Amino acid sequence: MAFVNLQNVTYQYPLTKSPVLQDITLQIEEGEFVAIIGPNGAGKSTLCYALGGFVPHFFKGEFSGMVEVAGKKSSDATLDEWVLTVGLAFQNPFNQISGAKYTVFEEIAFGLENTGVPREEMKSRVEQAMAQTGITDLSDRSPYTLSGGQQQRVALTSILVMQPRLLVLDEPTSQLDPIGTREVFGVIRAMAERGMTVVMAEHKMEWIAQFADRVIALKDGATLLEGTPQEVLTSDLLTENGFGISRYTSVAREARRRKRWRADVPLPVTLDQAAEGFAFTPPS
Amino acid sequence: MHERLSFHIKRDSALHRLNPLTKIFLVLALILVAFLNPWYWTPHLLVLIAITPLSLLARVGAEYFRAAARLILPAVGFLFLMQAFFQPVGEEILFQFYFLDVTRESLMFAFSNAMRIFVMVSAFTLFLLTTHPSELMSDLTRRGLPGQFSYVIISTLQILPQIQARAQTTIAAQRSRGLETEGHFIKRAGSLIPLVGPLVLGSLVEVEERAIAIEARGFTSKSLKTSLHDIPDSSIDKALRWALAVIAILSITLKLWLS
Ligand SMILES: Nc1ncnc2c1ncn2[C@@H]1O[C@H](COP(=O)(O)OP(=O)(O)OP(=O)(O)O)[C@@H](O)[C@H]1O
Ligand SMILES: [Mg+2]
Numbered sequence: 001m002a003f004v005n006l007q008n009v010t011y012q013y014p015l016t017k018s019p020v021l022q023d024i025t026l027q028i029e030e031g032e033f034v035a036i037i038g039p040n041g042a043g044k045s046t047l048c049y050a051l052g053g054f055v056p057h058f059f060k061g062e063f064s065g066m067v068e069v070a071g072k073k074s075s076d077a078t079l080d081e082w083v084l085t086v087g088l089a090f091q092n093p094f095n096q097i098s099g100a101k102y103t104v105f106e107e108i109a110f111g112l113e114n115t116g117v118p119r120e121e122m123k124s125r126v127e128q129a130m131a132q133t134g135i136t137d138l139s140d141r142s143p144y145t146l147s148g149g150q151q152q153r154v155a156l157t158s159i160l161v162m163q164p165r166l167l168v169l170d171e172p173t174s175q176l177d178p179i180g181t182r183e184v185f186g187v188i189r190a191m192a193e194r195g196m197t198v199v200m201a202e203h204k205m206e207w208i209a210q211f212a213d214r215v216i217a218l219k220d221g222a223t224l225l226e227g228t229p230q231e232v233l234t235s236d237l238l239t240e241n242g243f244g245i246s247r248y249t250s251v252a253r254e255a256r257r258r259k260r261w262r263a264d265v266p267l268p269v270t271l272d273q274a275a276e277g278f279a280f281t282p283p284s
Numbered sequence: 285m286h287e288r289l290s291f292h293i294k295r296d297s298a299l300h301r302l303n304p305l306t307k308i309f310l311v312l313a314l315i316l317v318a319f320l321n322p323w324y325w326t327p328h329l330l331v332l333i334a335i336t337p338l339s340l341l342a343r344v345g346a347e348y349f350r351a352a353a354r355l356i357l358p359a360v361g362f363l364f365l366m367q368a369f370f371q372p373v374g375e376e377i378l379f380q381f382y383f384l385d386v387t388r389e390s391l392m393f394a395f396s397n398a399m400r401i402f403v404m405v406s407a408f409t410l411f412l413l414t415t416h417p418s419e420l421m422s423d424l425t426r427r428g429l430p431g432q433f434s435y436v437i438i439s440t441l442q443i444l445p446q447i448q449a450r451a452q453t454t455i456a457a458q459r460s461r462g463l464e465t466e467g468h469f470i471k472r473a474g475s476l477i478p479l480v481g482p483l484v485l486g487s488l489v490e491v492e493e494r495a496i497a498i499e500a501r502g503f504t505s506k507s508l509k510t511s512l513h514d515i516p517d518s519s520i521d522k523a524l525r526w527a528l529a530v531i532a533i534l535s536i537t538l539k540l541w542l543s
Binding site for chain 1: 509
């Protein structure tokens with residue numbers, strides 16, 4: 001039995017006319033790092049809500065199918081129980097601060113206070129999580145005065161610190177610069193190595209290719225493709241369906257069309273793969 | 285935007301270390317004594333022998349005097365003038381100001397009233413200067429105040445500057461699209477209407493996002509909550525609270541007995 005198990009999940013918001021998620025079936029193993037890609041409006045955030053229990057517990061509307069994590073069904077649990085197993089960091093970091101705390105340290109401790117973690121353990125967990133995501137120096141700042149990227153890291157840390165078994169991240173690097181993005185991907189990869197299961201909605205293909213185990217491409221609320229980053233991210237179906245793709249892939253595809261990329265070398269997603277591929281392609 | 289959203293000044297002092305509830309008792313006792321004690325000079329004496337020394341003890345003297353000079357004195361001074369001029373008591377006219385008579389009695393009365401208000405506001409200021417809002421709320425929550433209640437209070441305290449900032453952004457955005465926000469009063473009032481929509485709708489969307497965000501962090505969890513800060517409540521605190529309660533009860537009984 002897979003750790004995360006979605007069976008025929010279909011969902012429609014109260015005000016939408018057609019389903020936003022259509023018959024999604026999906027299995028994820030424990031410790032796996034899965035990326036979800038898709039154009040704007042594909043339903044990535046909604047799928048994250050379904051994993052996090054907010055669909056159907058918070059957002060009403062028509063829900064059918066089953067979401068199961070660690071052997072429990074989301075429809076059988078209450079939301080406050082579910083968030084202990086599944087931690088969700090939302091797409092917009094600006095409204096994720098609790099609004100009741102005066103420093104970043106207190107902000108990150110908020111979830112632990114709510115769930116009754118003893119004080120000493122709370123402090124060491126907060127310190128450890130802040131060190132992991134590299135925000136120790138923000139400790140005494142007011143959460144309201146941080147930059148977008150800093151707020152995003154605080155939001156991620158606030159969920160990480162709760163040590164959920166499934167971590168769901170909705171575009172956690174949208175506000176981050178390239179260095180920040182690399183760091184966050186590194187942290188999340190390390191979490192997955194230690195057995196945390198990660199699902200991440202993300203647009204940055206090059207990073208997905210380097211860090212994720214599996215990629216799911218969503219289109220209009222349905223699974224279009226599923227497989228290893230290499231298979232999915234270089235598929236011709238992506239461009240045909242309006243997905244953004246890595247610039248290295250598009251350059252190599254153009255080179256292949258002009259016979260400057262060997263037909264037996266798979267298309268690249270990252271800079272390294274592209275450089276290697278071009279090196280092996282003899283100029284004609 | 286403001287980095288500091290509270291009055292609290294972080295220092296190490298005996299007053300800072302007192303339990304928030306003890307400080308509330310202290311403020312209430314000071315106010316009761318100032319208002320109920322029959323002796324004319326009580327409020328003045330309280331300022332001299334209690335509030336001012338306490339502010340020095342708490343090592344917030346400079347901040348306290350600044351607040352007193354900039355905020356409290358002007359407000360209390362205004363009250364004093366109003367009462368001195370418009371209180372129709374007493375015979376002994378000291379001087380006249382157009383048609384208004386200022387008597388010795390009205391002056392005395394206004395002065396003591398102003399001092400009472402001064403005691404009340406400055407005691408409260410001292411409380412805010414030495415008590416961190418989240419410490420106060422954690423302590424009250426621990427004593428049984430519902431968590432939702434303290435959340436609402438603290439987040440409101442913090443959110444006011446946010447709403448202000450948002451109003452500013454909305455105005456800037458709409459002005460850049462040609463909306464009049466300056467000029468004649470009526471025109472300006474009329475141009476406020478298009479600001480309301482984005483402000484209210486924006487806040488509503490924000491409330492929903494905020495609600496799911498705190499939900500994701502176990503806000504409605506049924507487990508017993510813990511608190512990051514250890515809020516001291518020593519035997520000195522308890523003894524002080526008893527003493528202050530006795531003082532408060534004594535001033536009430538004295539007042540009732542004399543009247
Ligand atoms: N609260 C809501 N109520 C009604 N409809 C919604 C709501 N949230 C999203 N939708 C609709 O559901 C569809 C999927 O939205 P979703 O936010 O899941 O997309 P997404 O893949 O996350 O897009 P993006 O890349 O822009 O974040 C969209 O058509 C959107 O308009
Ligand atoms: Mg989204």
